[in-house]
Amino acid sequence: MSLPVLTAIVILGIALSVAAVHFTGGSKTATLAGADQALSRFAEDFPDEAATTVRLTADAKTAFLDLGRGRIGIVHGIGDHFLTRVVTPLDVKMSGADEANTILLRLADFTWKGGRFRFAGAADALALLNVLDPHHSNSTSEAA
Template sequence: MSLPVLVAIVAVGIALAVAAVHFTGGSRQAGISSEGEALQRFLLDFPAEKAEAVRLTSDGKAAFISLYGAGTGIVGVIGDKFLTRIACARDIKSLTLAGNTVSIRFRDLTWPGGEFVFADLSAAQEIAEALDPSLNFATGKA
């Protein structure tokens, strides 16, 4: 068998495998559609926690949950799965607030963080203040 034919067979095989994964739901993206759904998902992993309030991001890819006591619960979407964690000020490497966008970098390498856009400024400020109480809202920077 010639090399060009072998390359073509391999390329077609890879394309068929990728298509099969896609059409069987392998590229499906999860989302958070409501505060209740976010809280329910969070409580699956942390059943002993008591929530005060839930704030969803505008794109439905993350939810931040104010907890009684210390910490903020986070439910994040990664592909078709959910990542849940409890974060507090010592877990934050950097945090900035710019309008209704909170940019967070965590010290933990398992989830570096990201940019989270909220529907309104007050929600973004609440989350930023909960994760970094020293945040200065006058300048919009940590």
């Protein structure tokens, strides 16, 4: 078999494999329908934890749940699944705000490093920063 024919067969096979994964739901991303879904998904992994407040990001891919005593529960969509965590200020390497309603969060956990989370309002971002970074200054968030 000639090299050009073999190359074409390999490229066609890879393209068909990628298309099959996509059309069978492999490229679907998980989003939260609301606070109730975030609470129930978090309760699957942490049934003994009771959340008082749920803060959803604007893209509905992440929810932050206030668990009290300086602890935050996180439900975050990765692929078509959800990752859940309980974090404290000790688990956070760095947090800050780059806009009034957006926070940057870096975790010490090697399995998930955190990210940039945008909320619909600045109050949610500020409340979360105040729990995870008690030394955070309100002046950066109120400048907007």
